Amino acid sequence: MHVFLISFFKRLLLLMATLLLWINSTTVAWAQKELFLRRSYINAQGDTLKYRWYAPQQKGETKLPLVVFLHGAGERGSDNEAQLCNGIFTFVDSANQAKRPAFVLAPQCPSGKKWVNVDWKLASNQMPDSVSVPLGMLLELVKQYKDSLFIDDTRIYIAGLSMGGFGTWDAICREPALFAAALAVCGGGDEKMVSRIKDLPVWAFHGSNDKVIIPQRSANMVAALKKAGNKKVKYTVYPKVGHNSWTPTFANPAVHQWLFQQRKK
Numbered sequence: 001m002h003v004f005l006i007s008f009f010k011r012l013l014l015l016m017a018t019l020l021l022w023i024n025s026t027t028v029a030w031a032q033k034e035l036f037l038r039r040s041y042i043n044a045q046g047d048t049l050k051y052r053w054y055a056p057q058q059k060g061e062t063k064l065p066l067v068v069f070l071h072g073a074g075e076r077g078s079d080n081e082a083q084l085c086n087g088i089f090t091f092v093d094s095a096n097q098a099k100r101p102a103f104v105l106a107p108q109c110p111s112g113k114k115w116v117n118v119d120w121k122l123a124s125n126q127m128p129d130s131v132s133v134p135l136g137m138l139l140e141l142v143k144q145y146k147d148s149l150f151i152d153d154t155r156i157y158i159a160g161l162s163m164g165g166f167g168t169w170d171a172i173c174r175e176p177a178l179f180a181a182a183l184a185v186c187g188g189g190d191e192k193m194v195s196r197i198k199d200l201p202v203w204a205f206h207g208s209n210d211k212v213i214i215p216q217r218s219a220n221m222v223a224a225l226k227k228a229g230n231k232k233v234k235y236t237v238y239p240k241v242g243h244n245s246w247t248p249t250f251a252n253p254a255v256h257q258w259l260f261q262q263r264k265k
Helices: 002-033 094-099 133-146 163-174 191-197 216-227 246-250 253-261
Strands: 037-042 048-054 064-070 103-108 151-161 181-185 202-207 233-238
Touching: 037 133, 048 133, 064 133, 064 163, 103 133, 133 151, 133 163, 151 163, 151 246, 151 253, 163 181, 163 191, 181 246, 181 253, 191 216, 202 216, 202 253, 216 233
Parallel strands: 064 103, 064 151, 151 181, 181 202, 202 233
Antiparallel strands: 037 048, 048 103
């Protein structure tokens, strides 16, 4: 009986510790989400792009960078909340904001839409003649924020994962002068268009065991960039990692340090 009670209390303590950990992590996630304001952008055609906006506390009139974060396919919708996951909180983490304060723009792609209208499973794709409606609206929105008195327009960064990785490649190829640097995580693009970004700092990432997006998609873009003369491109392959290459990427302080060092001339 004594042994049974000891075992019971051990299990109870473990359950309580797990519950407290879950409550704490849930509370932290909720608090982090509340840092982002809910906003919507409506274009001239009446289409709506929902997005969340993080604005840091500024000292004086110092201009700060802007980070644009493109989510993956699983976060599409209309709740204007699902996109707040998978690495975005590292950009608003108190420690990172203390070192590298920045605005963060997190749009949500509507259900059934894509940042880029291509098949992600193909070994290659041609960049569509027309930008997708969600990405086109996002680019319009970024340009509006670019003219803000509070944003350093020489330090506008874009980061995206999976579907957002495709969106990142598409966005920088369409608007190379808009961005100062890009983080393209497990995505892909049109290798024939990289001459447009031969001077743009890009860091690409992919898991070697990715079964959703072919790892060669990132490798091909990097190889094409190097061939085009881009000396600022970097590539990280995570051995034995599947599709979730964003967790080690955005958790890496070196990635944040590299990104915020980039500046347009």
